[in-house]
Amino acid sequence: MTSPDDFDWARHEAELTGGPPPVDTPEALAPQRWSAAGLRAAKRRPIIPAWARSRTELKIQARWVVAYYTHVWAYHLTRSPKYAAKLVVRAPRGAVRLVAGTARWVADAEGAPVRAAAVRRENAEEYLKLSRQRDARVRLRTALLVAFVVGGTATAGLLVVAGTEAAWYAVLVAVVAVLGVAGTPADRPLVDTAVSTTRAPNLTSDVVLSALGAIGVAGINQAISRRGLQDAIRFAEPISRDGPGWRAVVDLPPGVTVDQVVEKRKELASALSRPLGCVWPEGNVEVHPGRLVLWVGDEDLSKAEQPAWPLLKDGTASLFRPVPFGTDQRGQPVGVTLMFASMVIGSIPRMGKTVAARLLLLAAALDVLAEIHAYDLKGMGDLAPVEPVCHRYRAGSDDDDVAYGLADMRELSAELARRARVLRELPRELCPESKITPELAARTAYRLHPILIVVDEPQRWFEHSEYGEELREIAEDLVRRGPAAGIIAVFATQRPDAKSLPTGISGNAVLRFCLKVMGQMENDMVLGTSAYRNGLRATMFSRRDLGIGYLAGEGDEPQITRTYNVDGPAAEVVVRRARALRENAGRITGHALGEEFAPAAVASVSVLDDIAAVVLSGETKVWCETVAARLAQLRPDAYAGWDSEQVTVALKPYRVKVRQVWGTDRSTGLGANRRGFERAQLLAAIAERNRRRDAG
Numbered sequence: 001m002t003s004p005d006d007f008d009w010a011r012h013e014a015e016l017t018g019g020p021p022p023v024d025t026p027e028a029l030a031p032q033r034w035s036a037a038g039l040r041a042a043k044r045r046p047i048i049p050a051w052a053r054s055r056t057e058l059k060i061q062a063r064w065v066v067a068y069y070t071h072v073w074a075y076h077l078t079r080s081p082k083y084a085a086k087l088v089v090r091a092p093r094g095a096v097r098l099v100a101g102t103a104r105w106v107a108d109a110e111g112a113p114v115r116a117a118a119v120r121r122e123n124a125e126e127y128l129k130l131s132r133q134r135d136a137r138v139r140l141r142t143a144l145l146v147a148f149v150v151g152g153t154a155t156a157g158l159l160v161v162a163g164t165e166a167a168w169y170a171v172l173v174a175v176v177a178v179l180g181v182a183g184t185p186a187d188r189p190l191v192d193t194a195v196s197t198t199r200a201p202n203l204t205s206d207v208v209l210s211a212l213g214a215i216g217v218a219g220i221n222q223a224i225s226r227r228g229l230q231d232a233i234r235f236a237e238p239i240s241r242d243g244p245g246w247r248a249v250v251d252l253p254p255g256v257t258v259d260q261v262v263e264k265r266k267e268l269a270s271a272l273s274r275p276l277g278c279v280w281p282e283g284n285v286e287v288h289p290g291r292l293v294l295w296v297g298d299e300d301l302s303k304a305e306q307p308a309w310p311l312l313k314d315g316t317a318s319l320f321r322p323v324p325f326g327t328d329q330r331g332q333p334v335g336v337t338l339m340f341a342s343m344v345i346g347s348i349p350r351m352g353k354t355v356a357a358r359l360l361l362l363a364a365a366l367d368v369l370a371e372i373h374a375y376d377l378k379g380m381g382d383l384a385p386v387e388p389v390c391h392r393y394r395a396g397s398d399d400d401d402v403a404y405g406l407a408d409m410r411e412l413s414a415e416l417a418r419r420a421r422v423l424r425e426l427p428r429e430l431c432p433e434s435k436i437t438p439e440l441a442a443r444t445a446y447r448l449h450p451i452l453i454v455v456d457e458p459q460r461w462f463e464h465s466e467y468g469e470e471l472r473e474i475a476e477d478l479v480r481r482g483p484a485a486g487i488i489a490v491f492a493t494q495r496p497d498a499k500s501l502p503t504g505i506s507g508n509a510v511l512r513f514c515l516k517v518m519g520q521m522e523n524d525m526v527l528g529t530s531a532y533r534n535g536l537r538a539t540m541f542s543r544r545d546l547g548i549g550y551l552a553g554e555g556d557e558p559q560i561t562r563t564y565n566v567d568g569p570a571a572e573v574v575v576r577r578a579r580a581l582r583e584n585a586g587r588i589t590g591h592a593l594g595e596e597f598a599p600a601a602v603a604s605v606s607v608l609d610d611i612a613a614v615v616l617s618g619e620t621k622v623w624c625e626t627v628a629a630r631l632a633q634l635r636p637d638a639y640a641g642w643d644s645e646q647v648t649v650a651l652k653p654y655r656v657k658v659r660q661v662w663g664t665d666r667s668t669g670l671g672a673n674r675r676g677f678e679r680a681q682l683l684a685a686i687a688e689r690n691r692r693r694d695a696g
């Protein structure tokens with residue numbers, strides 16, 4: 001027999017009532033109440049708005065207000081004679097209007113139609129009431145008028161008898177001005193407009209709904225046909241002004257994700273009848289994947305006027321703080337904090353990578369502590385403006401250019417090892433959390449200042465037949481371990497594929513700036529795995545969106561950013577100022593100082609051959625640290641500062657396995673297991689390299 005618990009009560013109840021059992025419990029249907037837990041989880045809005053918290057932004061806003069009102073004031077001042085003439089011409093008409101208006105007011109003309117209506121209705125009682133009211137009004141107003149005329153005449157008489165000539169003119173001007181204003185026709189204002197604005201159409205819920213219904217997303221269309229337009233798509237917040245545009249927050253129908261709409265940005269712009277550069281759909285995955293934040297600007301972002309780079313004319317920068325990089329769609333400044341990060345910049349050709357990379361170099365130039373290494377491997381001279389402040393600089397990708405880069409990268413690799421040692425050994429109170437602080441960076445004794453290396457088109461390094469592998473290994477190592485030691489590596493490429501941006505670089509960069517790309521693979525290469533799937537699609541940018549891209553890694557959320565466009569000549573001016581700052585601070589080094597850097601000698605020696613030279617023939621296994629010490633003795637200019645890590649990095653491209661090997665510590669005479677390799681593997685790697693080299 002069925003027990004009461006096994007009995008399907010819901011089904012039988014449904015059969016009796018003729019409907020399906022309710023899915024939502026009463027609790028789920030009850031309206032939400034305020035709760036302490038809810039309040040604790042609530043997001044607090046900043047007390048002081050973002051623009052007032054940033055000194056740069058405050059400066060920009062203040063500058064705008066001053067510039068705006070100076071313009072308006074100067075504009076009207078230059079037209080004041082014209083305004084005066086207009087007032088004089090309009091004064092007679094003003095006088096007529098004033099007299100006629102006063103007469104109508106005294107005679108209570110505005111009540112005439114009501115009294116006439118009472119007459120037409122033959123309503124004697126109402127007419128009598130209205131007449132009495134009119135008589136009282138006329139009496140009062142006539143008395144007021146008489147008093148005003150008597151007072152006015154007496155004042156005028158007093159002025160004529162006792163007033164100065166200046167007072168007469170002042171009164172005359174005032175009277176003419178008042179009459180002129182009174183005589184101004186409604187359709188021809190007295191003053192011209194000092195600024196012209198083109199108001200874009202307002203964004204209303206109807207416009208958004210019908211646009212979303214028109215872009216051909218199957219899930220939206222099905223929901224609309226099932227539930228109707230108004231019920232299929234809901235607005236999570238009221239549509240509001242947000243900067244120079246409108247912001248609509250929409251919950252797409254269940255099952256539809258934001259990336260489906262982002263993909264149709266062009267169709268959406270067409271459905272909204274707005275230029276493509278005005279329509280910016282984005283997701284808010286933190287809420288749910290169907291939460292669409294649609295920002296529709298008044299002006300095409302690529303055409304909208306952008307403020308000048310805040311550091312263009314004055315100011316200095318610190319790489320420990322965000323440096324001005326661009327503005328978002330709303331015109332708000334976007335900064336980039338370079339310290340403790342590596343960065344990749346990618347896009348199809350001619351979208352603004354070099355301008356973005358140069359901007360970072362300019363900011364670094366204005367931080368006198370920063371040591372700059374710049375590589376323009378395209379060789380077009382785009383980075384030439386920053387050459388006067390570079391510690392290392394090279395344009396081009398011929399063999400000797402790549403050799404120069406390799407020599408520098410080896411130096412940086414050794415510097416990385418030195419810094420790691422210094423940071424390890426520094427007292428905790430000086431270096432909490434083993435992190436470089438601005439104070440530590442400023443202390444010359446430790447040489448822990450920020451180092452920025454920017455490589456434009458790094459694939460030309462990585463594809464080099466002889467040095468490519470080693471360059472790639474060091475670059476990956478710098479991206480991985482450099483940030484913690486204050487070495488910031490920035491790679492900008494127009495070919496974001498595995499060869500140009502090896503996974504060791506693309507996977508480990510903290511900051512990412514992706515201008516227009518053509519496909520999902522390049523998109524994810526620059527913005528990170530799954531970026532495309534999460535609706536972060538730099539494919540939506542058009543070819544006209546120069547300098548506009550997704551910047552990820554700076555804030556909580558990736559943001560659309562349009563870089564400041566500092567062109568070559570402007571960059572030169574900034575660098576002149578930066579060089580003067582650096583000269584004053586005694587911070588001109590390396591290339592900028594005219595120092596000879598002998599890359600050919602350094603790079604022409606092969607690390608592999610040098611390692612082979614220091615491994616003795618009787619040693620079957622050798623520790624990396626032993627090799628590092630011997631290399632430093634062999635060629636101090638190339639290997640000073642090397643430790644076990646550098647030897648590991650140098651051997652990696654040649655597939656010599658570094659693992660724990662048994663050996664004897666010569667200083668203590670004790671045996672130990674430490675990182676090292678087998679000589680046989682090293683010799684095999686050299687043989688393989690020689691074979692490949694001979695094969696061409």
Ligand SMILES: Nc1ncnc2c1ncn2[C@@H]1O[C@H](COP(=O)(O)OP(=O)(O)OP(=O)(O)O)[C@@H](O)[C@H]1O
Pocket residue numbers: 347348349350351352353354355356378494546547548562563564565
């Ligand atoms: N923020 C910006 N605003 C307006 N125009 C820009 C902006 N950034 C770059 N541009 C323009 O875009 C064009 C291409 O810039 P840039 O040389 O930096 O591109 P690129 O991606 O480095 O090109 P390539 O792939 O050839 O290296 C230039 O004419 C530049 O003036």
